[in-house]
Amino acid sequence: MTEAQVALGVHAAIATYTRALDEGRTSDIVATFCPDGATEIMGVGTFEGHNALQGVYAGMVPTQPQKHLVANTVITSWTENQATASSDLVFLQRGEAGWAVGLVGRYQDTLRLHDGAWRFQHRNLTYVV
DSSP states (O other), X not given: OOHHHHHHHHHHHHHHHHHHHHHTOHHHHHTTEEEEEEEEETTTEEEESHHHHHHHHHTTOOSSOEEEEEEEEEEXXXXXXXXXXXXXXXXXXXXTTEEEEEEEEEEEEEEEEETTEEXXXXXXXXXXX
8 A cells, every 4th residue: 555545545534524523424423433443532531432432423413504624634654554644623613693713723643444444543632722
């Protein structure tokens, strides 16, 4: 597997997660994680395994339009079946006054090739304050 193939797979996992999150598709979010995968969200907690992930993301279904804009993704290391990446995040929500920045943060990800697709083994979100 080439670096370009790894990059395509990592970027696809990140985009799939982000769109599912913004559209409130909890099962599709969970499917981007390995069965024993975990997410660590600053100020919220750490959730490991599909059941825990299902529970936390079910509580994050949007009640108004939102967009997670993920950019500047850098793959920091990779092998044939594991990669680490860092990405910047800007979270936008649309309210009565229009779109507004809700938060700025950074994802630190470890992904694994699982059943032919790149999936999150660990996803850590921290906020820039």
